Amino acid sequence: MNPSPTTAKALPPNTAHLVRSIADQFAIAGEYILGEEIESGHINSTYLATYELSGGELRRYILQRINEQVFKDPLAVMRNVECVTSHINWKVLRKKRDLGGQTLSLYPHKTGRFYHHGEGGGIWRCYNFFEGCRTYDVVKNSRQAYEAGHAFGAFQDLVSDLPADEIVETIPDFHHTPKRYDALMAAVEEDSCGRVAAVQEDLEFIRSNESEVGLLLKLQKEGVLPLRITHNDTKINNILFDQESDEAVCVIDLDTVMPGLSLYDFGDLVRTATNPAAEDEEDLEKVQMSLGIFEALVEGYLAAAGSVLNKAEIAHMAFSGRLISLELGMRFLTDHLNGDQYFRVQREGQNLDRARTQLCLASQIAEHEATMNSFVQKVARSR
Ligand code: ADP
Ligand code: GN1
Ligand code: MG
Numbered sequence: 001m002n003p004s005p006t007t008a009k010a011l012p013p014n015t016a017h018l019v020r021s022i023a024d025q026f027a028i029a030g031e032y033i034l035g036e037e038i039e040s041g042h043i044n045s046t047y048l049a050t051y052e053l054s055g056g057e058l059r060r061y062i063l064q065r066i067n068e069q070v071f072k073d074p075l076a077v078m079r080n081v082e083c084v085t086s087h088i089n090w091k092v093l094r095k096k097r098d099l100g101g102q103t104l105s106l107y108p109h110k111t112g113r114f115y116h117h118g119e120g121g122g123i124w125r126c127y128n129f130f131e132g133c134r135t136y137d138v139v140k141n142s143r144q145a146y147e148a149g150h151a152f153g154a155f156q157d158l159v160s161d162l163p164a165d166e167i168v169e170t171i172p173d174f175h176h177t178p179k180r181y182d183a184l185m186a187a188v189e190e191d192s193c194g195r196v197a198a199v200q201e202d203l204e205f206i207r208s209n210e211s212e213v214g215l216l217l218k219l220q221k222e223g224v225l226p227l228r229i230t231h232n233d234t235k236i237n238n239i240l241f242d243q244e245s246d247e248a249v250c251v252i253d254l255d256t257v258m259p260g261l262s263l264y265d266f267g268d269l270v271r272t273a274t275n276p277a278a279e280d281e282e283d284l285e286k287v288q289m290s291l292g293i294f295e296a297l298v299e300g301y302l303a304a305a306g307s308v309l310n311k312a313e314i315a316h317m318a319f320s321g322r323l324i325s326l327e328l329g330m331r332f333l334t335d336h337l338n339g340d341q342y343f344r345v346q347r348e349g350q351n352l353d354r355a356r357t358q359l360c361l362a363s364q365i366a367e368h369e370a371t372m373n374s375f376v377q378k379v380a381r382s383r
Contacts, residue, residue: 008036008038008039008048009036009038009039010037011035011037016035018120019035019047020032020035022063022065022116022118023035023049023063023126025109025110025116026061026107026108026109026110026116026126027107027108027109027110028049028051028061028107028126029051029053029059030051030052030053030054030059031052032049032050033051033058034049034050035048035049036048038062040137040237041237041253042343042344043067043070043343043344044065044066044067045064045067046062046063047062047063047064048060048061048062048063048129049062049063049126060129060131061107061126061127061129062126062128062129063124063125063126064125064126064127065118065122066078066122066124066125066255068121068123069342070171070342071171072171073170074115076168077123077255078114078115078123078125079168080167080168080170080254080255080257080258081254082106084159084162084167084254084257085103085104085106085254087158087159087162088103088158088159089103089105091158092158102130102249102250103250104127104128104250104251104252104254105127105128106125106126106127107126107127107128109126130240130249130250132242132244133240133241133243133249133250134240134243135240135241136236136237136241137236137279138236138275138276138277138278139236139272139273139274139276142292142295142296143246143296144241145273145293145294145296145297145300146296146297146300147241147246147247147248148239148248148269148273148297148300149269149273149296149299149300149301149302150248150303150304151239151248151250151251151300151304152231152234152239152251152265152266152269152301152304152305153300153301153302153304153305153306154304154305155231155265156228156230156231156262156304156305156308157304157305157307157308159228159229159230160228160229162229164229164259167229167257167258167259168258169258169259170255170256170258171256171258174232174258174260175232175260175261175264175324175327176217177214177216177323177327177330178213178214178217180327180334181210181213181330183330184330184333184334184337187337187338188203188337190337190338191337192337192339193337193338195336195337195352196337199333199337202333202355203333205363206326206329206330206333206359209326209362212323212326213323213326215319216261216264216316216320216323219316220261224312225261225310225312225313226261226313227260228259228260228261228262229257229259230258230259230260230262230264230265231253231254231256231265232256232257232258232260232265232268233253233255233256233268234265234272235268235269235271235272236269236272236273237272238251238252239251240252261313262305262308262309263317263319263320263323264320264324266297266301266317266320267320267322267323267324267325268324268328269297269301270294270297270317270321270324270325270365271321271324271325271358271361273293273294273297274289274293274294274297274321274361275287275289275290275357275361276288276290276293278357279354279357279358280350280353280354280357281357282353284356284357284360287357287360287361287364288364289361289364289365289368291368291371291372291375294318294372294375295379298317298376298379301317302314302380306380306383314377314380315373315377317372317376318365318373318376319369321372322362322365322366322369325358325359325362325365326358326359326362328355328358329355329356329358329359329362331343332351332352332355335351336351336352336355
């Protein structure tokens with residue numbers, strides 16, 4: 001089970017001191033009373049800061065340090081995030097005339113900027129904390145899947161009119177699957193940790209799929225698939241759900257918002273939502289791709305973004321789930337072979353388990369792809 005924000009962890013004294021001093025740099029009203037850590041997410045360091053207002057009311061805020069190993073230009077990330085959050089806030093405000101605390105907003109630093117340069121290095125930012133929400137690592141039912149599909153579809157719709165030149169590519173070739181394939185082959189060649197011998201079967205499966213890794217890029221080059229502004233990290237735990245109603249409240253983790261293909265977003269959603277097991281499941285018997293969940297994702301996504309997408313995007317929705325599962329399988333395997341330098345791990349072999357789960361899912365999607373395609377077409381026709 002994923003820790004919900006309310007089960008955030010106590011901090012060791014050094015980190016507690018650091019978080020308090022960072023929180024102090026932002027224009028937050030009240031008195032700082034507690035800092036805790038939220039451990040979900042493989043990339044950033046995320047903390048929860050609690051303040052007490054003069055009347056005794058408690059308010060909480062998210063403080064995040066951007067991972068500079070992953071994001072080489074964190075200020076460019078912040079410019080993108082500022083642009084996307086203000087665009088979404090403006091659109092929601094215009095439509096509803098009330099934000100109601102339901103959109104992600106950056107809090108200003110004391111200088112008026114939206115980030116803080118940490119003394120020991122690092123770029124920090126502060127967001128509003130969504131009370132009464134939780135995240136899921138694994139989708140529990142079709143309704144949640146519909147909500148998730150709808151949330152990412154609505155996100156696509158909300159950013160569809162952002163001027164493309166305002167958002168920069170902060171991680172070049174993030175979803176360039178052929179380059180991910182090449183990076184894996186380079187890691188195999190180098191075998192820096194002596195782990196290649198044990199992953200021959202996994203490599204065989206990946207090599208057998210090589211001819212398809214460039215398909216979406218080819219369609220993009222031919223002008224069949226349009227370049228859009230996309231989220232690029234649409235895993236299920238990047239959506240906040242209302243704890244009571246289980247409705248999707250907000251899409252978070254905007255660091256990878258960049259120009260991309262809508263199919264990268266839908267594909268990653270399929271990868272994370274249709275697998276009923278954990279992302280790092282060791283028992284592959286438990287990785288059974290759920291067609292019912294796929295169908296709910298399609299219904300939700302098309303209900304919110306169907307009018308934005310073209311025919312080719314719709315025709316490749318099932319394929320995108322297979323491609324992104326394969327891509328993540330390759331990324332996790334590459335990191336395993338390179339000695340776990342990119343994705344945070346809690347145990348040895350975790351990146352290999354993550355890789356195998358994704359590869360298993362990719363092969364199951366291939367088995368059901370024809371049925372999945374027919375379903376997508378049926379929903380698209382009925383709209
Ligand atoms: P990472 O890039 O490391 O995945 P995220 O931005 O996804 O970082 O944040 C990690 C976790 O922190 C999320 O999965 C969620 O549980 C929690 N979280 C992040 N932002 C908020 C927020 N504004 N309100 C409530 N919880 C949040
Ligand atoms: C990382 O930050 P997080 O945990 O939401 C990664 C994604 C992967 C995901 C796999 C910037 O996402 O690309 O799909 O792990 N983010 C980055 O769980 O590399
Ligand atoms: Mg995240």
